[in-house]
Amino acid sequence: MSPDGKSIGMLALNNNDRFVLSVLDTATLTPKVIAGYDKTDVVSFNWVNSRRLIFSIGDVRALIGEGRGGSGTFAINKDGTEIRQLIASVGDEKTRVLNRMHSLHSTVSANEENDVYVTRQTGNRKNPSAALFKLNTLTGQNENIPAPVNSIGFMLDKSGQLRVATTSLDNLTGVEYKDPKTQQWRNLITFDNIKEDGFSPAFIAPDGQLYVRAHKGQDTTSIYRYDLEKNKIDDTPIVSTKGFDFAGRFIFNNKQNKLLGISYESDADGILWLDDKWKSYQAKIDKALPNTVNSLAGANNAENNLIIVHSFSDVHPGSYLIYNTKTEEFTAIGDRKPEVDSKKMSYKDFVRIKVRDGLEIPTYVTIPRNSTGKNLPMVVMVHGGPYLRGVHWDWNPETQFLASRGYVVIEPEFRGSEGYGKTLNRAGWKQWGLAMQDDVTDVTKWAIEKGYADPKRICIAGASYGGYAVLMGLIKEPDMYRCGISWVGVTDINLLYDVSWSDTAGSTWARYGMPILIGDQEKDAAQLKATSPVEQASRLTRPLILAYGIEDYRVPLVHGERFKKALPASTKVEWITYTGEGHGWRQPQNNVDFWTRVEKFLEENTAVK
Incomplete structure (x- = not known):
């Protein structure tokens, strides 16, 4: 919604299946396309002020190396006038067009100015840094904002x-x-x-007060006020999510100079409203839309009677509606994926599973809809990263695809995963192929004990680190898994350090993070060898899909090539590569091809025999 609440910006598909930028007048509910192209897409936008927007274009379907980044970033008035290019693939001071090293940082529209803020990457992989600029979207003029040396993030x-x-x-x-x-x-x-908790800035309130995200002696992070006079964090948090690290956003109204609420994520998304009026709006909307998470957004610089509602769930990709607080009526704007029938989707549940050393592993379980829920074929889906939160309570296309084919899908947030406290995260340090793998095994055993999975029809699948876990699972537990599906998967930890053209080799992460979290090449040489799938490829006997993007710089193709070469000749391997793809599949035809192969592969290897 625009800061004054009079317009709503949105991205929508046109008749050519390209994303265009449209603006809806909230008084007449009439939309108007203000930016659209035949051979490229509008991929993102923000309001600069109540009259002007900034947007970026790119080709969401282009292969790597074919200019998928588009020609840059533009500003335009909401009536489609005064369009100006601000960032291009090339640029110079004469044309006042910045080059592609710049990207949008934020917009600050409290005073309805025409300025935005952009950053420029100034460092390198060994020590990345950035500079901040104020950019006028009407004139293209920009000015550097002085900041401390080695800055990488900014808060205004x-x-x-x-x-x-x-x-x-x-x-x-x-x-x-x-x-x-x-x-x-x-x-x-x-x-x-890596070694210390520290804290990170979370937001600056309208009154100038700083709030930070910190552990403050606790296992999980919470939001605290930072006392700028005493130079210390307050003892009591303003918001915590028990059992989860805080992750969310802060909702302000600049006209009222007030923090209205704080959204957060636990096992699902939620919100804490600090404003009684918005709390009542949420209650009425949740009553009218009882089976979804309903995220609300209003005008930042005004008070009006319209709210944008984003309504979604584990079985529903999401709908956008306008709610009128006076009439209490809804007006539909559109659906994210209108072709998806929520009545055919499967529900996702959250559980915590105690594994062999007593640690509890957060896990999401999806049971096929209209099934018995007992003795079914199962896919164990291992997330990538691995040091991130891999699973959320939302509509996931891969999970729903597998469930629609009759498979239980179990998604463990094994040790090392983030978002659930430092105990779980740090328990995964230097545990690739060891305790991290045992967590996946124990969660699989739990599903068998609960009666969800037929122990003779279980397959393990995953990408990146998840692909590594697939290979180690088949090697360590050949009697548990009938097959494996690994795409863009790591096959040798040393290759993450040694392949010079990868984006990890020589980076700050490789120098300071990987030796502590994954393993030091010299001190932990024996462990890295023992937990390398390439070194143990001769032990793999189960059927395997092994897929890579030719242009992958995160996990280069050499990972797959070396592993394939090391496999016994008798191992059944379906080798798949996609030209122009990187660390995952962007092209719809490649995505369809891969999952069609997966479906057939699973049928062949998990059918009752």
Whole structure:
């Protein structure tokens, strides 16, 4: 919604299946396409102020190397006038068009100005850094905003003044604060971002108060006020999510100079409203739409009677509606994937499963709809990363595809995963192929014990780290899994360090993160060899899909080639490569081809014999 609440911007597909930028007048509910192209897509947009928008274009279907990034970023008025290119693949000062090293950072529309903020990458892989610029969307003029050296992140207050910068140098992270009274920077904290908890800036409230995300001696992170006078974090958090690290966003109304609410994610998405009026709106909307998560958004700079509702669930990709707070009526805007029939989708449940050493593994379980829920074929889906939150309570196309074919899908957030506290995360350090793999095994055994899975019809699947876990699962547990599906999977940890053209080799992550979280090439050489699928490929006997993108720089093709070469000649392997694809499949035809092969492969290897 525009800051004044009079317009709604949206991306929609046109008749040519290209994404266009459209603006809907909230008074007449009449949409107008203001930017659209025949051979490229509008991929993102933001409101600059109540009259003007900024948007970027690119080809969402283009292969790597074919200009999928498009020709840059533009600004346009909501009536389609005064379009101006701001960022291009090439640019110079004469044309006042910035080059592709720049990207949009944020818009600050409290004062209805025409400026946005962009960042430019200034460092390298060993020590990345960025610079911040203020850019006028009407004239194209830009000015550098001074910031501390080695800055990688920036936070502005509601008036557009830079207040907080996050810095990074080697293994050290810093948080710097610019005092509005003295206009001087001061360091709030510097810490080793791998070994120490530290804290990170979360938001600056309309009154200028800083809030941070921190552990503060607890297992999970919460949101705390940072006392800028005492230079310390308050003892009591303002919001916590028990059993989960805080992840969410902060909802403000600039006109009221007020924080209205805080959204968060636990086992599903939720929101804490601090404003009684919005709390009542949420209650009425949830009553009218009882089976979905309903996320609300209003005008930032005004008070009006219209709210955008994003309604979604595990079986519903999402709908957008307008809710009128006076009439309490809904007006449908559109669906994210209208072709999906929610009545045919399968429900996703969250459980915590105790594994062999007593640690609890958060896990999502999807049982095929209209099935008995007992003694079914099962796919164990292992997420990539691995040091991130891999699963969410939402509509997932891969999970729903497998469930629609009759498979139970179980998705463990094994140790090392983030989002559930530092105990679970740190228990996964240097545990590739070891305790991390045991968690996947124990969760699979749990599903068998519960009667969900037929122990003779279980397959393991995953991408990236998940692909690594597939190979180690087949090697370590040949009697548990009948088959494996590994795509863009790591086959040798040493290759992450050694392949010079990969995006990990030589990076800050490879120098300071990987030795601690995955393993040091020298100190842990024996362990890395023992947990390398390539070194143990001769033990793999089960049928396997092994798929890679030719242009993958995260897990280069050599991972798959070496593993395939090391396999016994008798192993049944379906080798798949896609030209122009990277770390996953962007092209619809490749996506369809891959999952069609997966469906056939699963039928052949999990059918009752």
